[in-house]
Amino acid sequence: MSTSRRSLLLSACCAALAPITARAQAHPVTWVTGEVPPFLWRGSAGPQGYAYELFQLVIKRAGMAADLQIYPWARALRLMQQGQAQVCLIAARTPAREAQFAWLFPVGSFRFALLTRRGQPALAWDPAVLRDRRIAVLRGSSSREWLDEVGLPVAAEGRDYAELVALLRRGVVDAILGPEAVVRAQLGHLGLPQDSVQAVALPRRLDLYAVSLPSLPEAQQRLIADAYRSLQDDGSVARLKRRHASAFADD
Structure with missing residues (x-):
């Protein structure tokens, strides 16, 4: 393949991806969570744990603008229910919650x-x-x-x-x-x-999942879920789990 043809194909791919990425960056997503050690907790240097590092990897891979805010769990849930936050990083999956959220990617279990x-x-x-x-x-x-x-x-x-x-x-x-x-x-x-x-x-x-409101645009839901799958496919998730093996002692 010639250099010019390869450049044209690359430009076409970038053009196809640009609208989704641009929309994600234009509308920053507010993420919330409660402290759920050993998956996530506040340390002296800020948030720590497997779930926090996974969050950082996911938003970087997705090319999203996002901010994670940590609250007592009941307040984090209330912010989601009121639409003031769009994604919760750690939520237990229960029958009562199944229809309330879109279940984006797994975080762990307890x-x-x-x-x-x-x-x-x-x-x-x-x-x-x-x-x-x-x-x-x-x-x-x-x-x-x-x-x-x-x-x-x-x-x-x-x-x-x-x-x-x-x-x-x-x-x-x-x-x-x-x-x-x-x-x-x-x-x-x-x-x-x-x-x-x-x-x-x-x-x-x-099981614990990252969840979004069903009202979060489907393109953004897919962007987050696809970013996680990409990290899973290239071994990043497995490597992260090995670094935080104590969080998965019950698995």
């Missing part, structure tokens, strides 16, 4: 547990017994959805996992219902010993 203070009786998943226990969950979370499904009362809702750990340590609640890996990662960030809580694993596991 398993649930009932976590109690060291020295206190461990709690099994028995709704008849748990009805008389004070159970705390993350506000607006899939844990709250689960308790609502089985008709169990919620004693307290924390704005984040640090607050849930504090409620448990002070004896305000008897147990936390939530993802064990997330609670244990939070203990580490707080400098607390892992044996300060005990966990009973539960038969529930949820």
Whole structure:
């Protein structure tokens, strides 16, 4: 192929891609998330973790203008519902949320547990017994959805996992219902010993996804999803997972 013909083909490809990229850059997308260690948390130097690094790779590959804002989970969810944010980086996939969002790409998964203070009786998943226990969950979370499904009362809702750990340590609640890996990662960030809580694993596991509002233009949804698939195909996702192997210990 001649140099001139190759240049013409390259120019045609760039011209075809330009409208999508231009639209993405012209309309910056606001991304939100809650802190979900070990996938994402605020460190001394800013956001850290597998999900944050994946976000950076995806928007770079997509050529998008995007900003990630970290809030307590319930506020991040509310911003999505009100249309003030267009994409949430980490959301648990549940039947109740299926139609609310477009599911762009997977981020990870977590398993649930009932976590109690060291020295206190461990709690099994028995709704008849748990009805008389004070159970705390993350506000607006899939844990709250689960308790609502089985008709169990919620004693307290924390704005984040640090607050849930504090409620448990002070004896305000008897147990936390939530993802064990997330609670244990939070203990580490707080400098607390892992044996300060005990966990009973539960038969529930949820996948975590980056999600958008269905109202986000389809071209932008496709741009984000295609960028992730491209990173998956060239091995970037696998390499990133190896660097953050502790986040995938349950897989």
